[in-house]
Amino acid sequence: MNAVPIRHATILEGERKSAMEVARGRLMVAAVLFMGAFGVMAVRTVDLGLSTPEEKQTTSRQIVVPPVSVARADIVDRNGEILATNLETASLYANPSEIRNPKEAAAKLVSVLPDLSLADVEEKLSSGRKFVWLKRKLTPRQKWQVNALGIPAFAFEREEERIYPHGRLAAHALGYVDVDGNGLAGVEHYFNDRLNDHDRAGEPLKLSLDIRVQYALADELEAAMSAHRAIGAAGLVMDVRTGEVVAMVSLPDYDPNNITGVGDDERFNRVSQGVYELGSTFKTFTFAAALDEKVVTFKDGYDATQPLHVARFTIRDDHPKRRYLSVPEIFAYSSNIGTAQMALDLGTERQQAFLSNIGMLQPTTLELTEVGAPIYPASWHKISTMTISYGHGIAVSPIQLATGVAAVVNGGHLMPATLMHTDHAGQTSRQIVSAKTSREMRQLLRMVVLKGTASRADAVGYRVGGKTGTAEKPRAGGYDRKALISSFMGVYPMDDPQYAVFALLDEPRGTKETFGYASGGWVAAPVVKNVILRTAPLLGVAPKKEDQGLYQQAALLIEK
Amino acid sequence: MRRVVTAFAAVAALACGAAVLKLKLVVQEKADDVRALAAQIHDDREAIRVLEAEWSYLTTPRALQDQSVKFLALMPPKATQVMAEPDRIPFRPKDADPVEDPGVLLPAASNQKDDKKTDKSTRNTKGHSL
Structure with a gap:
C-alpha cells in the first residue's frame, strides 16, 4: 500500500471525522442534558407521589356528597325519637293541551285515584290550558300507578310533606302545619322561623318530651276519661328540677297528619290554654306561703267545727271532721274552713304577692302560642282571699299549677316551664320559698297520700305525695254541683322530688267502682298512680323502702 | 452504545406515554366511581330519612303495646321486682328450687302464629295451582 494516500486519506478523514465528532459530541451533550432533566423530573414526580403526607393527599380529594336538603327541620323528643319529619312526595299536574282524549284520560286517572271527581278532572283536562294541578301529595304507590297509566301529559312536581309518625300522641305540643309547610299550632307555630330556617334545616329541634311517658299518660287518661264518661281530660309530667315538660296530654285530641274536619274542642290545649278553678290543689300555695312567712307552724291549728259565714257566702268542708284541726290535718283532709282562716291570717297582700311571685297571675312562659291567661278578681276582697286560698275564684292553667308546685317541692327554686330539652338545669331559677318550707311542704304532701284524701295515688315503692282538687264548674250565677x-x-319520690304528675278530668261521673264519687281523690289520683307505676322505671326512679322518719313531724299531728 | 441509548429512550418515551394515558383513564374511572358513590350516599341518606320515619311509625308505643298484649306473656314490673342497685344481685337462697323459665311468648299466641303461617303457605300453593 502507498503511504501517502493513506496519510492523505487519514488526514482528510480525520478532519471530517473530527467535525462530525464535534457535532455528535455537542448533540450528545444536549441529549444527556435533556435526559438528565427528564430524569430529575421523573425522580421528583415519584418523590412527590411518595413524600406527600397522606392527609394532604386525601384532603385535596375531598368527596362532596350532595346534602339531603329538606325545607323544614325535624322535631325529635328528648331521646332523639322522631316526632315530626319532612318526607318527599310528588304532586300530580297535567298539560291538557297534549291530551287528545280527555274523557278517556280522566276515566283512567280516576280509576287509580278514586278520591278525585270524574267530572272535575274531565273539565280540567279538556280546558286546553298548558298546566293544571290535579292532586297534591301522592303516596309512592299512587305515583307508580299514575305512571303505569302511560299518559305522557301527566307529570309530577317534587314536594315535601310533613309527617307525624306518632299520630295523635303529643299532637297538642307539636301542633300542625298547613299545606305549604307553615306551622299553625304548637311548637310548629312557635318555632316556625327556626324550623323553616334554611341553614338549620338539617339540625333537628329537640323537645323535652319523652314519647314513652307521653303514651303512658295518654293511655291512662283515655281509660279514665271513658270509664268516667268525662268530656275532656288533661295531664302533664314535669321534671321538677329543670321545669322540662316530659309529657303533655289534652283530650280529646286530633291527628296532626290530617286536620281537615277537626273541631275547635279537639284543637283546644287544656294543659296550657284552658284555665280552670282547680280547687284544693291550690291549698299547696296557701300553706307554702303561710309556713314561709311563719304565720303558722305545724303545731298550730284552726277550728273547723262550723261552716264559715262571710258576707252572703258559706264556706263548707267536703270531708267535714267537725272539730279542731291541726295544720297538717287541715291539709290532709283538705279543709276549706281551716285554709280560709289561715289565708286571713296571712293577709291579702302577702297572698297576692306570693301567688304573683310563683307565676299564678301571669300566663305561663311555655313555648306555645296557645297559652291561656289566668283569671282572678280585679279587686281582691276579703272573701276573694278566702276562696282563692282553696282554689276558687281564681282560674289558672294546669301548666302554671305544675310549675308552682314543682317550685314548692324542689327546694324553693321556681323553674320556668319549658318544652325545650335542656342539659344544664337551674340557670334561671328564682328562690320563692326557703328550703325549710319546701321540706315541710313535702311532708304535708306525702301525708295527703298516706293519711288523707289521696290514698288511691299511693304507688307502692315510689313515695308519692300530692294534693287532690275537686271544683264545681262555674255556671251563670253560681256553681254547678x-x-x-x-x-x-x-x-314523686317525696324524699328527693324528681317528677310532678298532674291529671285532670273535666265533668267526670262516678261509677260503681268509685261508689258514685267523682272527686279528684277517686278519679284523678288513680290515673297519676298508674302513670307513675308505668313511667318511673323509664325515667330512672328506683323504688325503695320509705324512711318513715322523714314525715314523722307531720304524721304525729294527724289523727284519724 | 448510542443505538442502545436511542432505542432505550424511544422505548422509555413510548412506555411513559402509555403509562400516563393509562393513569389518566384509571383516574377518570376512579373519579366517576367517587361521583357515583357520593350520589349513592345521598340516595341512601334520603332513604334512611324515610326508613327512620317508618321505624318511628311502626314502633310507636301504642303499636308496641298492642303487639306485646297479643304475643307476650310479660307484665309490667312491680316495685318489688325492680332492683335499685343492679350491681349487687343477691344469691339464690340455698333451699329455693330453680324455677323453670316460662318463656316470654304467650303459648296461645305462638301456636296461633304457626297456624297463620301454615294457612298462608297453603293459600299460596292454592293460588299457584289455580
Missing part, C-alpha cells in the same frame, strides 16, 4: 273539675297533682 254536678259538673266537676277533678284533679290530682302528684310529685
Whole structure:
C-alpha cells in the first residue's frame, strides 16, 4: 500500500471525522442534558407521589356528597325519637293541551285515584290550558300507578310533606302545619322561623318530651276519661328540677297528619290554654306561703267545727271532721274552713304577692302560642282571699299549677316551664320559698297520700305525695254541683322530688267502682298512680323502702 | 452504545406515554366511581330519612303495646321486682328450687302464629295451582 494516500486519506478523514465528532459530541451533550432533566423530573414526580403526607393527599380529594336538603327541620323528643319529619312526595299536574282524549284520560286517572271527581278532572283536562294541578301529595304507590297509566301529559312536581309518625300522641305540643309547610299550632307555630330556617334545616329541634311517658299518660287518661264518661281530660309530667315538660296530654285530641274536619274542642290545649278553678290543689300555695312567712307552724291549728259565714257566702268542708284541726290535718283532709282562716291570717297582700311571685297571675312562659291567661278578681276582697286560698275564684292553667308546685317541692327554686330539652338545669331559677318550707311542704304532701284524701295515688315503692282538687264548674250565677273539675297533682319520690304528675278530668261521673264519687281523690289520683307505676322505671326512679322518719313531724299531728 | 441509548429512550418515551394515558383513564374511572358513590350516599341518606320515619311509625308505643298484649306473656314490673342497685344481685337462697323459665311468648299466641303461617303457605300453593 502507498503511504501517502493513506496519510492523505487519514488526514482528510480525520478532519471530517473530527467535525462530525464535534457535532455528535455537542448533540450528545444536549441529549444527556435533556435526559438528565427528564430524569430529575421523573425522580421528583415519584418523590412527590411518595413524600406527600397522606392527609394532604386525601384532603385535596375531598368527596362532596350532595346534602339531603329538606325545607323544614325535624322535631325529635328528648331521646332523639322522631316526632315530626319532612318526607318527599310528588304532586300530580297535567298539560291538557297534549291530551287528545280527555274523557278517556280522566276515566283512567280516576280509576287509580278514586278520591278525585270524574267530572272535575274531565273539565280540567279538556280546558286546553298548558298546566293544571290535579292532586297534591301522592303516596309512592299512587305515583307508580299514575305512571303505569302511560299518559305522557301527566307529570309530577317534587314536594315535601310533613309527617307525624306518632299520630295523635303529643299532637297538642307539636301542633300542625298547613299545606305549604307553615306551622299553625304548637311548637310548629312557635318555632316556625327556626324550623323553616334554611341553614338549620338539617339540625333537628329537640323537645323535652319523652314519647314513652307521653303514651303512658295518654293511655291512662283515655281509660279514665271513658270509664268516667268525662268530656275532656288533661295531664302533664314535669321534671321538677329543670321545669322540662316530659309529657303533655289534652283530650280529646286530633291527628296532626290530617286536620281537615277537626273541631275547635279537639284543637283546644287544656294543659296550657284552658284555665280552670282547680280547687284544693291550690291549698299547696296557701300553706307554702303561710309556713314561709311563719304565720303558722305545724303545731298550730284552726277550728273547723262550723261552716264559715262571710258576707252572703258559706264556706263548707267536703270531708267535714267537725272539730279542731291541726295544720297538717287541715291539709290532709283538705279543709276549706281551716285554709280560709289561715289565708286571713296571712293577709291579702302577702297572698297576692306570693301567688304573683310563683307565676299564678301571669300566663305561663311555655313555648306555645296557645297559652291561656289566668283569671282572678280585679279587686281582691276579703272573701276573694278566702276562696282563692282553696282554689276558687281564681282560674289558672294546669301548666302554671305544675310549675308552682314543682317550685314548692324542689327546694324553693321556681323553674320556668319549658318544652325545650335542656342539659344544664337551674340557670334561671328564682328562690320563692326557703328550703325549710319546701321540706315541710313535702311532708304535708306525702301525708295527703298516706293519711288523707289521696290514698288511691299511693304507688307502692315510689313515695308519692300530692294534693287532690275537686271544683264545681262555674255556671251563670253560681256553681254547678254536678259538673266537676277533678284533679290530682302528684310529685314523686317525696324524699328527693324528681317528677310532678298532674291529671285532670273535666265533668267526670262516678261509677260503681268509685261508689258514685267523682272527686279528684277517686278519679284523678288513680290515673297519676298508674302513670307513675308505668313511667318511673323509664325515667330512672328506683323504688325503695320509705324512711318513715322523714314525715314523722307531720304524721304525729294527724289523727284519724 | 448510542443505538442502545436511542432505542432505550424511544422505548422509555413510548412506555411513559402509555403509562400516563393509562393513569389518566384509571383516574377518570376512579373519579366517576367517587361521583357515583357520593350520589349513592345521598340516595341512601334520603332513604334512611324515610326508613327512620317508618321505624318511628311502626314502633310507636301504642303499636308496641298492642303487639306485646297479643304475643307476650310479660307484665309490667312491680316495685318489688325492680332492683335499685343492679350491681349487687343477691344469691339464690340455698333451699329455693330453680324455677323453670316460662318463656316470654304467650303459648296461645305462638301456636296461633304457626297456624297463620301454615294457612298462608297453603293459600299460596292454592293460588299457584289455580
